[in-house]
Amino acid sequence: MRGRTVAVVCAAIPALALTFGVALANRLEPRVLGLPFVLAWIVLWVLLTPAFMLVAYRSERA
């Protein structure tokens, strides 16, 4: 069951970042590549999600 625990944690991190995390990141500055900070935060986490989910996937394969 250890693989499943790792998978759940890996999934929970981006899921929380893209829901409640948005409240903490809801600022204009600092701008990132011209984007408002909150939008940059969301884009960053959308990009990171496959990485976290890949770790989840691998941990269940092992």
Next chain:
Amino acid sequence: MNPGIALGIIAAVVVGTIALGLFGVRGVRMDPHEYIVGGRRIGALLLWLLLAGEIYTTFTFLGAAGWAYGRGAPSYYILCYGTVAFILSYFFAPPLHRLARERGFLTGPDFFADRYGSRVLATIVALLGFVMLVPYATLQLTGVQILLRVAGYGAIDPLAAVGIAFALIAVFTYASGLRGAAWASVAKDGLVLIGVIFAGIVLPIHFFGSPAGAFDAVLRDHPGWLTIAGPSAPSGITWVISTTILTGFGFFMWPQSMAAIYSARDEDTLRRNAVFLPFYQLMLLLVFFAGFTALEIVPGLKGTEADQSFLLVVQKTYPSWVLGIVAAAGVLAGLVPASVQLLAAASIVAKNVFGDNGVASDGGAQTRLTRILVLVVALLAFGFWALAKTTLVGLLLIAYNGITQLFPGVMLGLRAQRPPALAVGAGIVAGILVLIAFAVIGTGQIAGINTGLIALAVNVVVLALVTALAPRRAAQPETANA
């Protein structure tokens, strides 16, 4: 400005895509199994396109830009909810697929019929899915109408044009079933990618020098537009978070999404798809760029007009053939998902309302009935479209509030220990009643919370209460209701 060129390109693209879909199903014999879930042999690439079909609908293409234009930062939720849905699907899609294969589910409501041993519950779920798919298909029609009006430079009758386009797609769905729609998605996603890159990169560079250049101009003219308002404000941060959660839960509850999960070749295909699908979401960022660019270049559009935002920029700035290609991408983004939605709405009524209750229950009659119902749903959506007047995102949120009420039943139904059918049904009915009450009052949020999430909470509470009060039964063994 030549409406003939733009509309000619759209017509050629639509006809070409339909031909591709029909080519994809040549020589395939249509039984309900093949027609509704593609024979359960759909591999990674086609499945990716089917699952992602949700993202590249006309809603994304026009609605997300329209919201960036008309509302600003609350539109960011659109980037979040699909990603949250893919994360969740990693955990529930594989067991759902396994159950579907082992026990032969074809439709979303089949799951409820089998797991809760209740045809009545399945009928309720089927009717709910059907009712909620009508505004969803209507959304696609509204988008297509906007595209044809802008591409025709106002020279054509949009009602007739939408009628023709929708009749074509209904006939296509009638002929090809799910596999044909998956093939049509190939053409759609390719062209939409081109359209979105043009609208989200070429347009802002043309006017502001860089893709994100519109942000400075927007900040100058609309301070506060690019950050989300406070917790208690209408469409503030509480609304954004509650709506992300609601729509993230609801994403795969659509009958067509459940059928897409059933249609996968195996469970691992679904897991790998869940891992990589979030990359698809990034296209939405470009759509936001397009919407914010439009806010600066064609300001002053009100209400439903905002959905035309960046198309008007293309119309004003570029020759007819460019407008034609961009609009053709949008038209496909409406018609292809509409075909999947028509098929889903028709199949759940044919199977779970008629077939399982003893009407037209053999294979040949089922396929015939599903095909006829495809045409009926198309007419209904067309009628609803002619009457309803709301923005694309508005329509989407209405439909999502309803369909998300299935989420508790699907999650609990995956378990060995399941609540009684009565509890699940009571929860769904309670949730829908709460939604109707909010609709009558005319409010979409309370203290910033999306009312759909409140309805979902009531649903869960009722489900738990009825489960606790219902007469105790032994846990249903897996083979109880084959």
